Amino acid sequence: MPLPAAPSSLVRLAPAGVLALTVAVFAAVVATVTWQLRAGLREQIFQREARTLAAVASMQLDNRAGELTGVRLEDAPGALLVAVLKTSQLRGVSGVRIFDGQGRLSDAWPFRWTETPPPAALWAQLARGEASGRWHEDESGESLLGLAEPAPGTAALEAWVPLRRNEGGGLLGVAQFVVEGGQLAADLEAHDVRLWTQAMLAWAVGSAVIVFAVGSTLRRLAAANRALQAQSEDLLRANRELVLAAKTSALGTVTAHLMHELKNPLAGLEILVAGQGGDGAGRSETGGELAAASALTRRLRTMVNDVVGVLRDEQGGAAFELTAAEVAEIAAAKVRGEAAQRGVRFTASAPEGLLVSGRRGNLATLVLRNLLQNALEATPAGGAVVLTAGPSAAGGIAFEVSDTGTGLPEVVRNRLFEPCTSTKAGGTGVGLALSFQLAQQAGGTLELVRSDAGGTSFRLVLAPEA
Structure with a gap:
C-alpha cells in the first residue's frame, strides 16, 4: 500500500488563498456598507438644507404678517414673494418660484423659467409640511434656470x-x-474623505483581526492535518511491517525444519565434492570447478549453521552477552575470505566495552553479514568495504557498513525495505526487507545513510539495553 502523496504546492498555498479571499x-x-451610508448621509444633508430654508421662510412669513395690519398674508399682493426673497438672501439662491395653496405659479425670480408645477407626490409631501431637497451633479444654478449649459465640476441644490x-x-x-452648490459640494467632499x-x-x-483569527484557525487545522498525515503514514508503515512480520513469523517453524533437514545433506555434499576434487589432479578445469563448488557448499553450510544457532538461542532462551567488537568480528570473519577472492579491501573496527545481549547480538550478526555480503557484491575489485561500530547518540550501539560501489538502483531506493524484484542474478529481493525485520527483532533500526555514485552506507542502531 503506497504512502499518501505529499501535499502539492497548490494545497500548501490554499490557506493564504483563503485568507486573501x-x-x-x-x-x-x-x-x-460605506457607499450606502454615504448615500444615506447625503440624503439627510440635502433634506436638512431644505428644512433650514423652510424654517427661515416661516420666520420671514411671521415677520411679514406682523408688518401687515388688517390684511391676511395670503391676500396681500407679493407678500409671499417678499418673504421668500428675504430668505434667498441668506442662502445665495439663484432662482425662486412660488406657487399658491392651489398649486398655481404665482411669482418667480429672476424670471419665470418654467410653468411646470411640482409632481403630485411631491405636492402631497409639501402639504404635510415636509421639505424636500434634490442634488444635481454637473449642473449649476444657472444651468437649471436655462441660462447656461451643464458643466462638469458644478453642482446645485433644488429645494x-x-x-x-x-x-x-x-x-x-x-x-x-x-x-x-459650490460650498455644499466642498463640505460633501470633506465629509467623503472622512x-x-x-x-x-x-x-x-478588521482585516488584522480576521487574519489573526482565521490564520490561527488555519494553522491549527494545518497542524492537525500534518499530525493526521503522520499518523496515516505510521499506520500504513506499521501495517506493512505487521504483514511482513506475520509472513516471517509463519515461516519461522518451516525455516527451522528446513535448516535442520539441510544441515546433514550439505555436510555430506561438501565431503563428496572435496573427495572428487582430489581424484581429478590431472583435470585442472574440472578440479577448479569442483573446488569452487566445494567452497560454495561450505559457505551454504556455514550459513545454515549460523541460522540454526540463532534459532537455538531463540528457542532455548540462553542468557549471555557479547561486545560490539565480538559482534563485528563474527560478521567480519564470515566475509573476509570472499573479500580477498574478489580483490576488495575489507576492514572492521569496533571499540571494547559496548555490551549487548547474546540474542540481540546474534540477530545483529545476521543483519551485518547480509549487509556485508551486499556490499562485497556491489564493490568492484580494488574497492573497499568498511565495517565500524561505536556508541549511538541515544546510548546504544551503532554499526555502519560502507562500500565504494556505484550506489543502489533507484527502484531499490524507492522501496528500500520492502520485498521487490532483485537486480542481482539469483537474488530473491527480500534481503533488505528481512534485515529490516531482524533489526527490529533485535530492538534496533536499520537505515540508509547515503547511496550515490561514490558508494552506499547502511547504519544498524541497537537501542540501549532495558
Whole structure:
C-alpha cells in the first residue's frame, strides 16, 4: 500500500488563498456598507438644507404678517414673494418660484423659467409640511434656470419648501429654491474623505483581526492535518511491517525444519565434492570447478549453521552477552575470505566495552553479514568495504557498513525495505526487507545513510539495553 502523496504546492498555498479571499470579501462588504451610508448621509444633508430654508421662510412669513395690519398674508399682493426673497438672501439662491395653496405659479425670480408645477407626490409631501431637497451633479444654478449649459465640476441644490407660518395655519403656498452648490459640494467632499478614511481604518483593523483569527484557525487545522498525515503514514508503515512480520513469523517453524533437514545433506555434499576434487589432479578445469563448488557448499553450510544457532538461542532462551567488537568480528570473519577472492579491501573496527545481549547480538550478526555480503557484491575489485561500530547518540550501539560501489538502483531506493524484484542474478529481493525485520527483532533500526555514485552506507542502531 503506497504512502499518501505529499501535499502539492497548490494545497500548501490554499490557506493564504483563503485568507486573501476572506479579506477581499470583507473589503467588498465594507465598501458596500460605506457607499450606502454615504448615500444615506447625503440624503439627510440635502433634506436638512431644505428644512433650514423652510424654517427661515416661516420666520420671514411671521415677520411679514406682523408688518401687515388688517390684511391676511395670503391676500396681500407679493407678500409671499417678499418673504421668500428675504430668505434667498441668506442662502445665495439663484432662482425662486412660488406657487399658491392651489398649486398655481404665482411669482418667480429672476424670471419665470418654467410653468411646470411640482409632481403630485411631491405636492402631497409639501402639504404635510415636509421639505424636500434634490442634488444635481454637473449642473449649476444657472444651468437649471436655462441660462447656461451643464458643466462638469458644478453642482446645485433644488429645494422645495412649504410656506406656512410658525404660529399655525394652513399651507400658504410652496417655494422652489435653486441654490448654487459650490460650498455644499466642498463640505460633501470633506465629509467623503472622512467617511472613506474611517472605512479604510475599519477595514484595516478588521482585516488584522480576521487574519489573526482565521490564520490561527488555519494553522491549527494545518497542524492537525500534518499530525493526521503522520499518523496515516505510521499506520500504513506499521501495517506493512505487521504483514511482513506475520509472513516471517509463519515461516519461522518451516525455516527451522528446513535448516535442520539441510544441515546433514550439505555436510555430506561438501565431503563428496572435496573427495572428487582430489581424484581429478590431472583435470585442472574440472578440479577448479569442483573446488569452487566445494567452497560454495561450505559457505551454504556455514550459513545454515549460523541460522540454526540463532534459532537455538531463540528457542532455548540462553542468557549471555557479547561486545560490539565480538559482534563485528563474527560478521567480519564470515566475509573476509570472499573479500580477498574478489580483490576488495575489507576492514572492521569496533571499540571494547559496548555490551549487548547474546540474542540481540546474534540477530545483529545476521543483519551485518547480509549487509556485508551486499556490499562485497556491489564493490568492484580494488574497492573497499568498511565495517565500524561505536556508541549511538541515544546510548546504544551503532554499526555502519560502507562500500565504494556505484550506489543502489533507484527502484531499490524507492522501496528500500520492502520485498521487490532483485537486480542481482539469483537474488530473491527480500534481503533488505528481512534485515529490516531482524533489526527490529533485535530492538534496533536499520537505515540508509547515503547511496550515490561514490558508494552506499547502511547504519544498524541497537537501542540501549532495558
